[in-house]
Amino acid sequence: MPAHHLRWIEITTLASGLPLRLAEHTFSGGQPGPSVGITAAIHGDELAPVEALRQLAARLQSAELRGTVRIVPVVNPLSFQAQTRNTPQDMTNLNRVFPGDRNGWLSEQLAATFVAEFLPGLDALLDLHAGGALPTVDYAYIENDPDLSAAFGTKVLYRGPGFPGTFSHVAVSRGIRTVVTELGGGLLRDREYIARTVAGLENALRHLGVLPGEVTRRTDQIVIEQLDTLRPNQGGLLVPGVGVDQLGEVVEQGTLLGTVYNPQTFEMLQELHAPHPRNLMILTRGAATRVEAGDYGYMLAPV
Ligand SMILES: [Zn+2]
Incomplete structure (x- = not known):
């Protein structure tokens, strides 16, 4: 049985006096292996990945794990609370200001602390996104590890420049094997997309050697540029x-x-x-x- 540890990454104090802090779940296996980070809700209106991570965490409790899985289900709790893409307090898209600035706007401070607290020691990062409250989306980015992107199991893989200031670009610049997924969103067929996200993450963890078992490979994947x-x-x-x-x-x-x-x-x-x-x-x-x-x-x- 893997050990589960919950830690709070302290960001700052909000104007209300409440702390802004992020929960990080760490699952440690008995055997050595890679350290894998999984993040969601950098955009607070992308909810399906959060539920997928709750289900994945429940399954990891009894999994045969090698190495470590570190999960932060809500990277931007302020935008999650408002169910908005941007942080309401400073109107900023958190995923355009990485690596952040400790003396910048609130979102920039959040980004800087999160980079410093979460990325060190990671061998791989899976950053989960979705279509937001209204659109539905279905693809994964190829960043620096096409096989890992393929293992997540979307039919469409996109090899493209992406956007500056993303969390994933910082991870790539540090040599971390990185995948950004875009799956689900809207409210239609929600359960199907959540189930596919959980299955895709488990398959990616098998590919990384964290979970045992055969890696499932799709034969119909398309790479677009x-x-x-x-x-x-x-x-x-x-x-x-x-x-x-x-x-x-x-x-x-x-x-x-x-x-x-x-x-x-x-x-x-x-x-x-x-x-x-x-x-x-x-x-x-x-x-x-x-x-x-x-x-x-x-x-x-x-x-
Ligand atoms: Zn997003």
């Missing part, structure tokens, strides 16, 4: 033309992805169509959802 985001130019109610069942599938050029309506006048403001001859669907909205101009509408890749 271009990922396009369609952002509506008009806000309103976005009514889907393609559903969550189209994720990982190809749609033809001109396919109606969604329509933005003025929710009050019912005026049709914009239609979003698939731009490429063949489009692999990566992110979609499966239900009628509120959209602002510039929000994530759809993500797709030409194939």
Whole structure:
């Protein structure tokens, strides 16, 4: 039975007087092995990975573990509480300010302390993301370890530049084997995405030698190097033309992805169509959802 230890990473005192601190669960096996970090809710509106980590932690309690697994399920508790992508106190996207600044904005201070407390000693990092409250997404980034990314088990793997200031970029710069996953989001088929996240993490832990057993390999994985985001130019109610069942599938050029309506006048403001001859669907909205101009509408890749 692995030993379980809960530690609080102290960040600061909030204006309310309450402490800002992050729970870190450490599971230590009896045998030597790698140290693997798993993080979620750097963006506080990405909830499915948090539940996946609760389920994974329960399974690790009785697992045959080599090495160490360190889990921080909520890296940004302030944005989790508000269910927002950015930290409400300073309007900042935490995953754009790493490695942070101890004398910067609150999010920058959080980033700096978290880097200092969590990354040292890690051999591998799995940073979990999802589509947020409304969109649903399904892919994983290839950072510096394609086999580890593949082991998580999404059909689509994206080898791309990513964004500056991410937690994963700091981990990569320190030579840590790193995967960023983007799986789930929205409320449709929530249980399925959570189950896939748990299974993907267990498979990645088998690949790393932390859990025993055969690594499952998909044979239908696709590596993409271009990922396009369609952002509506008009806000309103976005009514889907393609559903969550189209994720990982190809749609033809001109396919109606969604329509933005003025929710009050019912005026049709914009239609979003698939731009490429063949489009692999990566992110979609499966239900009628509120959209602002510039929000994530759809993500797709030409194939
Ligand atoms: Zn995210």
